[in-house]
Amino acid sequence: MHIYDRLSLGPAAEIAGARPLGNGALVVQARAARAGNVQVYRGDEVARPDLAEVRIYRDPDEIFRPESLRSFGHKPVTLDHPPEAVTPRTWRGVARGHVGDEVVRDGGFVRIPMLLADSAAIAAVQGGRREVSVGYTCDLDWTPGTAPDGSPYDARQTKVIVDHVAIVARGRAGPDCRIGDADLGQRLAEAEARAEAAETALAERDGEVAALRARVPVTTRFLPHGHRIGFAMVAREALDSRRAGPLARHAAHDVVRYEQQGCYAPQMLFVERGGAVAPDEFARHLAHELAALATRHPRRRLDAGEASAIAAWRSGHEMRALETEERSGGATLLGDPADPWSVVLLDGPAPLSPSGLNRSLAVVAVDDLAEVPALVAPHRAYLQTAGIAAAPERLLTLADDLAGIGVTRISAIGRMTAPEAGWHHDGRFSLLDLVTVTEIEASAEAAAEGFAPYAD
Structure with missing residues (x-):
């Protein structure tokens, strides 16, 4: 009523x-x-x-x-x-x-x-x-x-x-x-x-996977691939006036390609302070690149549910922006609701959270990328791809930390949504799980020699 x-x-x-x-x-x-x-x-x-x-x-x-x-x-x-x-x-x-x-x-x-x-x-x-x-x-x-x-x-x-x-x-x-x-x-x-x-879509679909598993005979191999979420990280050494623009363009391609429908697409981007280009400036570079891509590759028409998801995501960040306007740790929304993309800058550490998808992304400013594993760890069961722009030594250190919390793929920004052929989907061997190996041990071959016609 x-x-x-x-x-x-x-x-x-x-x-x-x-x-x-x-x-x-x-x-x-x-x-x-x-x-x-x-x-x-x-x-x-x-x-x-x-x-x-x-x-x-x-x-x-x-x-x-x-x-x-x-x-x-x-x-x-x-x-x-x-x-x-x-x-x-x-x-x-x-x-x-x-x-x-x-x-x-x-x-x-x-x-x-x-x-x-x-x-x-x-x-x-x-x-x-x-x-x-x-x-x-x-x-x-x-x-x-x-x-x-x-x-x-x-x-x-x-x-x-x-x-x-x-x-x-x-x-x-x-x-x-x-x-x-x-x-x-x-x-x-x-x-x-x-x-x-x-x-409740996430919980329901996970429940569907569990229900399918229950229906599969115990003698049949079941290989589930449920919901996953991706994110990206930009180190201060990647943020100079020469590199920041192209890097933002690569990140925009990862957002636009497949409209963030793939589990490897970034939904949040952590940007480290201390570079020549500050996180807020990088967020504006990214917004510019998304706007440019929208003219060359228009976003498809969204259904009511998809449009509502983006509106709710923007609405939440708009209210947080108003509530924190006069203190640090606030939010800044870039672009208008009518734009076919949305970027929000969060001026302080924020835990990983899903975006509204379909070209919506949060840029989170952090003092040190070493903070990021703790911010994404609560989603351990759903982590998959992390795009990283960092110097070699830091890349290996961050990769080790991310692997410890469940990340199964690390790529360059711009290649997050274009995995290499043969990649280990969710950390598994894509074909090996589908193959049954029958081994003929050396002992069987040696014994067979004794039964051969020429053995006598």
């Missing part, structure tokens, strides 16, 4: 004190949901036209359920409620900003950070709109009861999942979009299912 709840953004003074950004965007903290109260709805709003009104309890155990709180993160902020579910198809037309991932419980409320990046939405808030209305889906448990404050209720909300957060005029209760709209409910369910599928 689709429900709208409303809370105030706060008085005008609080909005005036919200944090404006240099590009004109506005960051606002808001209480977006409350728990422990009983709210009254019309019967037809909750698929009960036989009742004049229905009292619904917002159970704190459900509102503050981890899954419910997580569902706020990276959801779009709209100006008034959209007429239908917000999906990758409708997102561009209705989103005026987004919710950050620092969603926390604030007493009996849920507090969220919102980035408003649209001039109309900013003007509306600064001009007097003070209410946040959350659109969400939930199930209703029609077991009557009494809330802790003594208020009776007819039903209790369960499985609360947020779809969007709307900024509305004071006193407005939402559009004429009712809970009983089965078509809308189905679209919302489908959109949420896609989001959940994206989050």
